[in-house]
Amino acid sequence: MARLNEEGQWIILMGFIICVGIFFLAILLNQSILVGQTTAESVIEFPKTDIQDLRSELRMLTFRYPADPGSMADSIDDITAISLYNKAAVVRILESGGQITEIHYNNGVTTYDETILWWNF
Amino acid sequence: MVGDDAQLYTIEGIAASVLILTTVYLVLTTTVVFTPGETHIYDMQLEQLGSDVLAAMDNAPSWNDPNDPYPQSPLEAAIEQNQPVVFSELFLTYCNATTEERRDDLRFSANITYRNETSGQVGSKLFAGSQYNREHAVTVTRWVNIDNTGNTQPGLDLREQSVLLEVLLWRG
Numbered sequence: 001m002a003r004l005n006e007e008g009q010w011i012i013l014m015g016f017i018i019c020v021g022i023f024f025l026a027i028l029l030n031q032s033i034l035v036g037q038t039t040a041e042s043v044i045e046f047p048k049t050d051i052q053d054l055r056s057e058l059r060m061l062t063f064r065y066p067a068d069p070g071s072m073a074d075s076i077d078d079i080t081a082i083s084l085y086n087k088a089a090v091v092r093i094l095e096s097g098g099q100i101t102e103i104h105y106n107n108g109v110t111t112y113d114e115t116i117l118w119w120n121f
Numbered sequence: 122m123v124g125d126d127a128q129l130y131t132i133e134g135i136a137a138s139v140l141i142l143t144t145v146y147l148v149l150t151t152t153v154v155f156t157p158g159e160t161h162i163y164d165m166q167l168e169q170l171g172s173d174v175l176a177a178m179d180n181a182p183s184w185n186d187p188n189d190p191y192p193q194s195p196l197e198a199a200i201e202q203n204q205p206v207v208f209s210e211l212f213l214t215y216c217n218a219t220t221e222e223r224r225d226d227l228r229f230s231a232n233i234t235y236r237n238e239t240s241g242q243v244g245s246k247l248f249a250g251s252q253y254n255r256e257h258a259v260t261v262t263r264w265v266n267i268d269n270t271g272n273t274q275p276g277l278d279l280r281e282q283s284v285l286l287e288v289l290l291w292r293g
Contacts, residue, residue, distance in 0.1 A: 005265050010132055022139075049168070060191045074282060082234050
């Protein structure tokens with residue numbers, strides 16, 4: 001029976017350590033792709049500009065048509081209909097006496113609800 | 122019997138070769154890795170740029186009347202009076218501005234979506250821009266409030282209304 005050779009154990013140990021090192025680095029790299037991609041994707045998916053744009057338009061309506069509830073209601077109907085048709089977003093805006101009181105926005109991924117007491121941006 | 126001299130040299134040799142291999146592996150993978158993530162980041166930046174430009178165009182350059190904080194903006198004027206050339210020039214001026222003398226090469230195609238009040242139908246029409254040829258593009262939108270006076274944009278109702286300007290933006 002051949003005797004077990006105990007020589008060169010250091011070589012094997014080094015080999016192991018370096019193997020683990022490479023494996024660890026590979027996992028890090030692998031994760032880094034996902035991190036960059038998912039971050040960018042979630043930023044793109046979040047309708048930040050849609051909500052900002054909707055708010056600024058509604059704010060403008062309250063200042064432009066303070067004494068013209070008809071025009072304001074017309075514009076709100078436009079926004080509701082076009083949002084559904086073009087952005088697949090459900091928008092509901094409550095208005096009373098020339099003031100917009102509530103904004104509800106839902107595009108299936110993000111929901112945004114706001115009660116407006118004062119337009120402070 | 123195998124000679125056991127110079128084991129440290131052997132270890133050193135193997136360690137060095139593994140280091141070289143790891144470096145090569147790292148260098149090769151990093152170049153490949155960055156590509157898929159990058160396109161998303163560029164999209165993100167382009168989208169932000171586009172909506173910023175539209176927001177800037179939808180604000181009047183100056184106002185004096187404290188009771189009217191929202192005078193007509195250049196963007197509203199261009200849509201109301203159906204001036205796609207004015208819109209294109211202003212949009213591209215803002216979009217293609219860089220910190221250097223060189224101009225950027227962004228192109229766009231703009232659509233207007235509007236609602237017909239009598240029929241309740243939502244329609245869409247091409248407003249301005251160049252032809253879209255399957256380049257990688259992002260979409261930015263802006264609500265535009267239209268006055269009932271002097272609205273000569275074909276297809277739109279003659280009333281105070283909100284239309285949606287949709288701009289397809291890509292790098293030429």
